[in-house]
Amino acid sequence: MxxxxxxxxxxxxxxxxxxxxxxxxxxxxxxxxxxxxxxxxxxxxxxxxxxxxxxxxxxGYVDMHAHPLGLPGASDALELMGAYGITGFRQMSGSPALLAARATGDLGLPADGPALVAMPGDLLTPVNAGTVEAAVATVREQHALGADFLKVASVTPAVLLAVLDEAARVGIPVAGHLPNGIDVREASRRGMRCIEHLGPGVGITAATSTDESAILAEAAAGAKSIRVPKLRLPGMARVMAKVIRRLVVNPVTANTATDVDVLARADATFDEQRALDVAAEFVAHETWQCPTLIRVRTQQLADDPVHTEDPALRYVDAGTLRTWRGSNARFAKVDAGARATYRRNYALQLRLTKLFEEAGVPLLAGTDACGAGWVVAGHALHQEFDEMAAAGLAPLTVLRSTTLGPARFLGTTDxxxxxxxxxxxxxxxxxxxxxxxxxxxxxxxxxxxxxxxxxxxxxxxxxxxxxxxxxxx
Ligand SMILES: [Zn+2]
Known part of the structure; x- marks a missing residue:
């Protein structure tokens, strides 16, 4: 001591x-x-x-959405977070190995870095949750392995609802992404504890549109899914993790014309009363929002010099920077119409964040650091504070989203x-x-x-x- x-x-x-x-x-x-x-x-x-x-x-600040564990160089990422005032983090992707290492006290976290406040098992994807039956088995398995929550990454609407039901039955919270085509109110009612990135993508804004049913149908029909080989081979989870890591640098670069179209339509048909109705569902069922605005901004405005010439890039290794620049080269090929759609959509996400906050929806500050392009661990949480302020949130609200909010979310206010x-x-x-x-x-x-x-x-x-x-x- x-x-x-x-x-x-x-x-x-x-x-x-x-x-x-x-x-x-x-x-x-x-x-x-x-x-x-x-x-x-x-x-x-x-x-x-x-x-x-x-x-x-x-x-101390808590970054409620980060991925440092399991990466090479994790301990430097954690020390950097500590140097930026971050004393806790929610790890948003786990594995059986990480859960086992935590159980035996072998995670090897640096003493000056933030404490791990919660960790899931493997992300739920078509690999382990391709069908309702597989998903239910995965929920039970991860619960037995000691996961604190389930992180839903890329599943179908039917699988998400089955995961929510089984998770409620065994008593484990569910956080993550909304599948294209889901009714977000239904996910909230079925107990989804936290929605990340306000969706992402068309996500919540499908429900705030006067054209909701058409958007949901189009989004569902055009949904990309990660292709999974039929044969289950040893090491496949690792290969999938690599594929997902490349994709997460900037998922926008993999968008289809349908993805862009539904975003544009959701934006053009945004209805404030519908947004307030969605907010009321979130409040009633205590569905938290971890908007990770800095994450959304760095993908939708990926070529903004604020990001590509950020002085904090001095911490980032050369190989990672090459990957981010490579991703931006793909972003540069996105046509002007789509870029305008992304910019408008980002403005809508800010507006939605403010609207949710005013309606009493509980908010968490997070970054998606250690995976997302142009998102630098530690520094990014401060950018998130600024984005929340830009959305119109009061300083106290921003402070709570990274202190009291996480403690309430985790049940650790004592x-x-x-x-x-x-x-x-x-x-x-x-x-x-x-x-x-x-x-x-x-x-x-x-x-x-x-x-x-x-x-x-x-x-x-x-x-x-x-x-x-x-x-x-
Ligand atoms: Zn993430």
Whole structure:
């Protein structure tokens, strides 16, 4: 355990009340917040005392959609996330090997990196969920292996509904992508716990269209599915994982004319009342949204210099950059009409995010880091904060989506999600008031990870080391 730590004369941000608590000392002992008292505390003799006057203490950030585990260079990705104030992450793709390694404490996560807050088994795809029967068997299998949730990636509407029913029966949450052709309200009613990327694709916006039935029919008829060889060979899951990894760099580059057409129609026929009705279903059935706006933006506006000339690319290894540029070469061949459709669709996703937030739909901040093109681990969560702000979300809402929201989603508010006595000491110390502006969330003065103080100089040194190694995938 680290030595006790006193953050002296600081301001605690109460993320539940949305209020500032100025003039307090935060004492951290054994990795937990021991006391929060008016300034003037005499710390234990061996305590490290940090003058935090003029600073603001918030809970550590959680990236609720990332894929670092199982990649080469995972530990550098995790350390980089830690240097950006991320103290927790939800791994969105697992495997029997990763679940087994976690069970035996052999994941080898760096101590300064974020904690793993949840992990599924293998993605549900036509490989393991090609039919209702196979999908039901996979649900049971992954539940038995200790998966925290199921991640649905690419299945048919009928399979998704069967997965939701079986998952409800065995008691495991389902998160992931909506299949083309699904009625999202039905998925919500059947217990889908979290929808990623607002779909992706036409996803939710099929249901917000006055032309819904035609769009669903067209989307379902034009649905691409990953072709799976009939023979089940050993190692096939690994091969499929590789195929999926290439595709996920930018799925938009594989879009068909139908995909683009349904997006354009969904946009042109968007109806606010229908969107409010969908939101009401999400609220009633507690279906969370993890919009990963930065992920949607980097695919639909893939050639924006904001992404292709991002200074944070200094962390990314040469081979990965080549892959991203190769993907952009395919994106460059997308015709002007389709590009305009993507730009309009991204604006619609921002509007939808704001509308859902106002309607009380619970939101999670996520990035899709470690897989998605132009999405740099750690840095991307800060971009996500900015995209949420661009959508019109208040600074407190953005802060909650990465702190209190994840704790509520995970059912861990007894120990995480706010700065309060007894909670885990995973904290970010900011140089400006995060209730006044989202910009303050980027002004990381230091991080407390499992009770240990890490000043900005240490965080910058981690970033510089990773930039020198260019090891990020
Ligand atoms: Zn993902």
């Amino acid at each position: 680290p030595t006790p730590l006193l953050l002296r004369a600081t301001t605690v941000v109460d993320v539940e009340a949305g209020a500032l608590v100025p003039g307090v000392d935060v004492l951290v002992v054994d990795g937990h917040i021991a006391t929060i008292t008016p300034t003037g505390t005499t710390p234990p003799g061996d305590a490290e005392v940090v003058d935090a006057a003029g600073h603001f203490v918030v809970p 120990r995480q999600g706010s700065v309060a006595e007894g909670k885990q000491a995973d904290l970010v110390v900011l140089g400006a008031d995060p209730l006044a502006s989202v910009d303050a969330l980027h002004d990381v003065v230091g991080v407390v990870r499992a009770g240990r103080w890490r000043p900005r100089a240490e965080l910058d040194a981690v970033k510089d080391r990773i930039a020198a190694a260019r090891s990020l995938r």
